[in-house]
Amino acid sequence: MTTAPHPLVARARRLADDLLIPSAQRVDRDGVPATHIEAVRRSGLLGVSAPEEYGGAGAPDTVARETAEILAGACCSTWFVQTQHHTPVRMLGRAEPGLPARERLLRPLATGELLAGIAYAHLRAFPRVPVRVRAERGGWRFDGTVPWYTGWGLNDVMLLAGVTDAAEVVFAFAEARERPGLRPSAPMRLAALTAARTVSLELAGLWVPRESVVLRTPREEFARVDIPRSTNTSPAVFGVAYAALRLLDGAPDAKETARALRSRLDEVRRRAYALADHPVAHERVEERLALRTRAYDLLRAATTAAVVAGGGRSMSLDSPAQRLAREAMFLLVQGQTAPVRGAHLAALAHD
Structure with missing residues (x-):
């Protein structure tokens, strides 16, 4: 038996297949249009982690991560605009009930009325x-x-x-x-x-x-909470890497490469998300950093393989392979903190 995907996962996949993937090259060139944001609003994805009593979905973190992977792999620019939204929503959701900002903004943010x-x-x-x-x-x-x-x-x-x-x-x-x-x-x-x-x-x-x-x-308390959280691997890294592997699947001479990289990526993803769900955020930080760095390695390998498989066509601005390679470069520094940068540079020095 198979379990049906969460409704928001199904909506994210439809949005990706019907709108984001077909227009990703144009968006990369011309900018994220307001119509893309309206489609995300209508999908309910802006409320994925918001409390149900305020109009959100109250979905578990597994759903939030999977929808983020789908959007990032389909159109990383659209993902990046909408991903900003979820931190304010989570902060309001954790705020004290009755706080004026919470009561004024949480519902319109959870329902997508506001971005x-x-x-x-x-x-x-x-x-x-x-x-x-x-x-x-x-x-x-x-x-x-x-x-x-x-x-x-x-x-x-x-x-x-x-x-x-x-x-x-x-x-x-x-x-x-x-x-x-x-x-x-x-x-x-x-x-x-x-x-x-x-x-x-x-x-x-x-x-x-x-x-x-x-x-x-206090600033020290902000850093205490922020630094461990930033050591977890972003779902976007997996989303873009899997998108590159799907390009490889379509290249007759690259299927074995795709298969090998996918197996390694699946294992890193499993371990990274298990640590993200660990109840104590500041524990096993070195392991989290090592997995984040390993995920970067596989992201780089997958997008490089897509460029190689595409040959000269990959140099065209119409090529998804070169777009994914540039998006991978962006993800290397997105959300970067000093511990993340230090761990990544140290790992590169020992390659």
Whole structure:
């Protein structure tokens, strides 16, 4: 007997097959269109991990990971825009009931009425503090530069963070639009995922009301939670690697290569997700890092094999193989922290 897939997994596969895969090359060239985001909204995938009582699916992490793999393997740019949304949803879901930001935003975010982005990766640059925040007029004033903000022009709200002079991190929601105190750069031209509409944000006295704050925590506590979490392997790594292996399946002289790489990837995926489900996030960190690095190795091998199998055709911008290879390069640094970078470089030194 086989078990039917979760409804959201089935919807993700339909969305991938019917829309994302057929248009992935065009999106890579022209940018993620609003129609793609509308399709993701309608699918219910934006609420995959949101509480059911707020209109979400309340699905287990296994479902969230599988849907992420499917979307990333189909169109990594679309995946990257929508994946920003899930962190704010999870943070609101864990927030204290009755918190104004939770009661105002969790339902529209869970149902896909609103799409959220994130503007807090700069917290990992400490002791540099790119964005400073201080209390002002019944709210908080943000000043500085958000180096990376993805989904500009597609997102409705952003989860913004800054650090106070007392080394407290303040997370608050703000509208994702230009206004006094918030100015976006021109869209960045990147080697991969330019389509995801990434900009930097200049903050010059952006004021956010107290009611929009979702979390205040010491910077050390943020790092304690964030660093172990970042050692887990992103489902997107597996999604893009499996997409490259599907290209190999279609090349008559590459089937054995595809079979061997898939077997290794399946094993790393199994072990990585078992560790991701481990109840104590800060345990077995070295093992998590080793598996993340091994997954990168297999991602690189799979996408390289797809390029090799495609021959000269792989150099065309119309080739899925070269797009997947560039997306793989992007995933090497996406969500990177100092421990992740150090472990990866050390592993490369001993290859």
